[in-house]
Amino acid sequence: MSIKDNIKPTRSELIDLKKKIKLSQGGHKLLKMKRDGLILELFEILEKAKDIRSEVEKQFALASLKISIAKSVEGVVVVKSTAFALKDTPKLELQSKNVMGVVVPKIEASSVHKNLQEHGYGIIGTSSRIDEAVDSYEILVEKIILAAEIETTMKKLLEDIEKTKRRVNALEFKVIPELGEARDFIVLRLEEMERENTFRLKRIKG
């Protein structure tokens, strides 16, 4: 069914349509700007995501090496016993921030990377192998939290870019052309009605 079938060719409808076209064109322009802005934002985040991903991989390899050395030199028994000394878990606070209308998460983590004396175990009876394994895993957890924040932001931005792109396309290729068509149709009908009236009046006079 064409849009022309549902419209009444009246002046008030034409005024309404013109308002809608103006609104749609304004919306289209804004959405295009939003889409472009989001894409720029995405590229920035993408760089960060790539960096943090490779940092997580590097840190994971380092942490695996350190824990392997600790397990090999000190023994699994020592590593397990030392791990018992700490029962605090990292505290995560989930907040949100707004990037061009897109709500993205912001994760605040506390008590992840602790100093040497906060590891829970005594210093005299332990070794740097344990310290370095603990340190590298704490840094890894910090990086994973950051990666989670960046990658979720990236995912949300991508979803919103997709949504905005669909809206821009719908406005550009469907809504605005159809409204324009309807406007042209009403203008044409109104002109025709004008001509018919003029012709009718001339006939009555004649």
Add this chain to the structure above:
Amino acid sequence: MGKSQAVKYAYIVARVRGMKSKLIPKEMYPKFLNMDIPEITRFIGESEYKSDVDELGKKYKGTDLFEHALNQNLALTYRKLIEVSQNEANYIITEYLRYWDIWNIKTILRGKFSGASEDEILEDVVSAGQLRYRDLLEIIKIGTIEGVIAALSKTPYHPALSGYKGVLAEIENNLDKMYYAGLIKAGESSEDKFFLKFLKTEIDLKNLKILFRMKRAGMEREEIIKLLIPGGIELKETQLGRLASMPFPEFVRALEEFSYWKAIADISGELTSLINIETRFDKYGLINITRISYYYPLSILPVLDYIVCKKMEVDNLRMIVRGKETKLPEEIIKAHLVM
């Protein structure tokens, strides 16, 4: 050294010489590096560790079996030393092996602190000191840290434990300081002054390791001083205080004036990790005790040499097998072998 002193140690030194001859010769370690884990396990299963591997075979598998068998053998060997020694030798050996009692107390307290199960805690204790397995089992059954401390109220560990205010690290450090104070006391009461010299060198090495770790972590002088153990041979209190107040690079440079510098001189440039430095100090300690035990063959030193060598054997075997299991590069495994 007087004649009576030599006679006192003749028996235990003879026993220890026999036990030392059964240690795996150091030429074997490069061969182990070329073997697979099952080959090493088979070799160990046919050696002095056979009965331990057979006994624990039902409970553990693979490298866990290997590690627990090594620990059990170490514990039984050390207990045997306590049982066959007498008088002064027994006193010194017991004091030296108190390390393991302290280790077990720390493990039990840590386990209770984190709410670990009795079985989990039991897996991590090594009954190589005075506290027997059944004593440890009784302590592990107690539900709370306060209960464990109360159960140890009639032991020498109670003064170190009684200050518990919810921070385990503090009482762990107290226990370790108490251990070294006990050793110094044993050394001073002994006629064997070489033992005291060995002990003081061990304390110096321990203090150096603590200094390296604390300085690298950027800790303040007062915090470092609290952890340092008094009684070293080269690093007296004034030197320790001076080293503790220096920034890390200056601290490293200042070590050049001590004899321990030669142990780390070639790696001091790359200090991103302290692991190699600690291994070098461990090697230094082993070389030191082996060297002086040859100079004074009828003293406590050959016994202590055996204790250290046995521990190194267990550590080296575990290093090779765990290293191979976790696919550590061969050069890293080699670098951490203490021979």
